[in-house]
Amino acid sequence: MDIILKERETIFTLHTKHSTYQMMADRFGFLLHLYYGKKTSGTMEYLLQYADRGFSGNPSDAGEDRTYSMDALPQELPCQGTGDYRSPAIVVRDANGVFGCDLRYQGYSSLKGKYALEKLPAVYANEEEAETLEIYLKDSVMGLKVALLYGVLPELDIITRSARITNGGGQKIYLEKAQAACLDFVGGDFDLIRFYGRHAMERLFERTPVSHGVLGIGSRRGTSSHQYNPMMILAGSDTTEDFGSCYAMSFVYSGNFKGEAEKDQYNQTRALLGLSDEQFSYPLLSGETFVAPETVLTYSGKGLSQLSHNLHKCFRKHLCRGKYQTGMRPILINSWEAAYFDFNGETVFQLAKEAAELGIDMVVMDDGWFGKRDDDNSGLGDWIVNEKKLGEPLESLIQKINGLGVKFGIWFEPESVNEDSELFRDHSDWAFSIPKRSPVRARNQLILDFSRKEVVDAIFDKVCGILDQGNIEYIKWDLNRSLCDCYSAGTRDQGRVMHDYVLGVYDFLERLIQRYPNVLLEGCSGGGGRFDAGMLYYTPQIWCSDNTDALDRTQIQYGTSFGYPVSAVGSHVSAIPNHQTGRFTPFATRGITAMAGTFGYELDPQKLSEEEKEEIKKQILEYRKYADLIQEGLYYRLTNPFTENVGAWAFVSEDRTRVLFSAVAFLPHGNMPVQYIRFKGLREGCSYVDQASGQAYASDALMECGIPLPFRMGDYQAYQMYFEIVE
Numbered sequence: 001m002d003i004i005l006k007e008r009e010t011i012f013t014l015h016t017k018h019s020t021y022q023m024m025a026d027r028f029g030f031l032l033h034l035y036y037g038k039k040t041s042g043t044m045e046y047l048l049q050y051a052d053r054g055f056s057g058n059p060s061d062a063g064e065d066r067t068y069s070m071d072a073l074p075q076e077l078p079c080q081g082t083g084d085y086r087s088p089a090i091v092v093r094d095a096n097g098v099f100g101c102d103l104r105y106q107g108y109s110s111l112k113g114k115y116a117l118e119k120l121p122a123v124y125a126n127e128e129e130a131e132t133l134e135i136y137l138k139d140s141v142m143g144l145k146v147a148l149l150y151g152v153l154p155e156l157d158i159i160t161r162s163a164r165i166t167n168g169g170g171q172k173i174y175l176e177k178a179q180a181a182c183l184d185f186v187g188g189d190f191d192l193i194r195f196y197g198r199h200a201m202e203r204l205f206e207r208t209p210v211s212h213g214v215l216g217i218g219s220r221r222g223t224s225s226h227q228y229n230p231m232m233i234l235a236g237s238d239t240t241e242d243f244g245s246c247y248a249m250s251f252v253y254s255g256n257f258k259g260e261a262e263k264d265q266y267n268q269t270r271a272l273l274g275l276s277d278e279q280f281s282y283p284l285l286s287g288e289t290f291v292a293p294e295t296v297l298t299y300s301g302k303g304l305s306q307l308s309h310n311l312h313k314c315f316r317k318h319l320c321r322g323k324y325q326t327g328m329r330p331i332l333i334n335s336w337e338a339a340y341f342d343f344n345g346e347t348v349f350q351l352a353k354e355a356a357e358l359g360i361d362m363v364v365m366d367d368g369w370f371g372k373r374d375d376d377n378s379g380l381g382d383w384i385v386n387e388k389k390l391g392e393p394l395e396s397l398i399q400k401i402n403g404l405g406v407k408f409g410i411w412f413e414p415e416s417v418n419e420d421s422e423l424f425r426d427h428s429d430w431a432f433s434i435p436k437r438s439p440v441r442a443r444n445q446l447i448l449d450f451s452r453k454e455v456v457d458a459i460f461d462k463v464c465g466i467l468d469q470g471n472i473e474y475i476k477w478d479l480n481r482s483l484c485d486c487y488s489a490g491t492r493d494q495g496r497v498m499h500d501y502v503l504g505v506y507d508f509l510e511r512l513i514q515r516y517p518n519v520l521l522e523g524c525s526g527g528g529g530r531f532d533a534g535m536l537y538y539t540p541q542i543w544c545s546d547n548t549d550a551l552d553r554t555q556i557q558y559g560t561s562f563g564y565p566v567s568a569v570g571s572h573v574s575a576i577p578n579h580q581t582g583r584f585t586p587f588a589t590r591g592i593t594a595m596a597g598t599f600g601y602e603l604d605p606q607k608l609s610e611e612e613k614e615e616i617k618k619q620i621l622e623y624r625k626y627a628d629l630i631q632e633g634l635y636y637r638l639t640n641p642f643t644e645n646v647g648a649w650a651f652v653s654e655d656r657t658r659v660l661f662s663a664v665a666f667l668p669h670g671n672m673p674v675q676y677i678r679f680k681g682l683r684e685g686c687s688y689v690d691q692a693s694g695q696a697y698a699s700d701a702l703m704e705c706g707i708p709l710p711f712r713m714g715d716y717q718a719y720q721m722y723f724e725i726v727e
Contacts, residue, residue, distance in 0.1 A: 016154040029105040048073065120294065121506065121537030145168045215262070219276065242305060320540040331623065337603060344389055361407055409476065413480060435487065473518070542570055551583060573601050593662075641664075
């Protein structure tokens with residue numbers, strides 16, 4: 001039993017393999033947070049301390065007791081309007097414009113298995129793998145009802161949180177903030193680890209002490225964004241990769257979000273993650289229910305590596321779905337950096353011929369194959385094959401490519417439209433635009449109003465019309481701008497539009513994977529602008545960044561690894577000079593870096609030397625040899641590429657018998673000191689043999705002292721070594 005209720009005190013305890021989460025409905029019906037951390041027994045209500053706090057109000061239930069204040073007590077779902085002036089999870093406005101909410105405990109239920117969420121992505125698990133706890137809260141004046149949902153996956157040390165919020169009153173209300181996940185700590189000296197960035201440089205690692213006030217991350221862009229990722233970590237100030245306590249919060253959502261970490265006046269820490277309250281004012285008529293998107297929580301008492309492993313396993317096995325949840329992904333070559341818009345059917349066919357000779361599984365035809373689309377200024381939204389440009393029907397091109405033994409994939413950007421398109425000329429009202437205002441353009445395109453079902457249905461039918469023309473086995477789903485001008489003619493309540501837009505995207509994707517279950521979907525938004533757990537529910541891999549530079553990728557992929565499995569990371573070998581940085585890096589370095597992902601190519605093989613083509617063949621053989629270890633092994637960060645002169649990582653099989661070690665050295669210097677890289681995750685008291693040299697190394701020495709990187713002349717040298725255990 002992983003969910004335990006102590007009836008007399010109404011204390012709820014959730015146990016996972018290594019953690020305990022505890023809360024209590026107190027004598028006034030407030031749901032208070034007691035504990036989250038290392039697995040323990042007993043109850044922790046003794047941690048709650050009461051004192052007369054100046055300027056901290058007292059609920060009327062407390063009578064003359066000035067020591068009882070919501071402004072100082074840790075809570076499961078803090079509301080605006082109870083005398084708690086810290087960051088709230090729930091803010092409600094009633095029909096008269098009055099703000100205030102007071103949720104009290106009403107009861108609970110529990111069941112085997114993991115809850116599901118209507119119209120939203122969520123972690124899933126069967127009855128043997130998970131349990132669900134529902135705690136019921138109610139505002140008796142407004143009639144607002146909340147079912148607070150907890151999913152417990154004990155073997156993975158995962159707890160999920162969501163909420164169903166129902167208007168049980170007789171008048172319309174508005175949700176002004178609706179977040180389901182809050183962690184309240186009565187003490188603690190924490191750092192906040194967050195992942196910031198920009199287009200072509202996403203998810204960069206940043207660690208900041210949580211001091212008095214609020215540290216925040218978020219997105220107002222309509223997507224989870226390149227700028228901040230909807231995943232954050234609270235870590236003890238002394239926590240490292242291998243030591244100390246830390247907590248991850250990952251939002252299973254692909255739109256606007258807000259994350260906050262706040263140290264209050266009494267040195268207590270509160271962390272919140274969920275929907276952004278900006279551009280959000282969601283109406284609920286009497287009887288209507290709003291479902292708050294899910295947040296995944298996990299705790300590690302053994303440092304950041306274990307925290308990442310918890311999330312990786314959960315997302316690989318209980319969030320990703322379909323044929324490619326565990327199946328090996330095809331090695332692909334994409335036409336974008338090979339040809340950009342300047343191609344025809346013969347160009348793509350020749351790319352496929354080269355792919356077949358090199359051992360590449362799939363060719364992907366990127367942007368430019370439809371409508372009037374020879375640059376990014378026109379044609380977007382006209383999902384009709386430009387047979388004049390291709391020189392033949394799509395079906396015949398696919399058949400020719402399949403005849404080479406090569407799979408075929410294709411690029412779409414279903415959410416956007418150019419004003420110079422037939423779609424816009426016929427349905428200009430389908431694009432987001434504020435009446436009487438000129439639109440804000442980006443990449444000379446507008447956003448289609450996916451909050452409207454008729455728009456989603458129409459574009460879905462157009463896309464299916466393309467997919468039904470041949471054996472298409474891969475789709476790259478792209479979005480190349482942030483949302484703006486989010487006015488919808490389909491509703492009078494504009495505060496719901498940005499959330500309904502995300503639901504429209506999810507509806508489209510769900511229908512797509514149900515209709516084409518064998519197609520591999522890869523998410524993309526200018527690279528990593530929508531790299532989040534919500535998209536992984538539909539697209540088991542996501543293009544990690546438009547930046548394919550091997551050196552930049554060591555930092556981008558390092559940050560990504562804290563919250564997301566390598567199997568989700570779209571990563572390719574590209575040409576030099578790199579198209580984003582102009583940097584020259586060795587072919588081997590580009591290959592080793594790309595192998596920390598789904599692996600593929602972003603170049604024109606016809607421009608390569610015979611030596612480089614042989615290098616590709618070698619890389620592909622190496623990747624296939626280690627693909628299962630890369631996709632399913634435990635990923636260890638061995639260095640920090642932001643602070644050290646080398647980026648190093650390793651994949652270790654779950655049984656600890658196989659190890660793939662990779663490293664990229666950055667800048668050489670005269671008379672270089674030796675760089676030793678310490679291994680992690682090996683079995684103690686045994687040896688591992690380097691399969692290339694035959695040399696055996698003691699596992700304890702590898703973990704204590706490390707392995708020396710041999711010095712090589714030249715910038716950006718890379719190393720890869722494969723070890724097997726000697727029992």
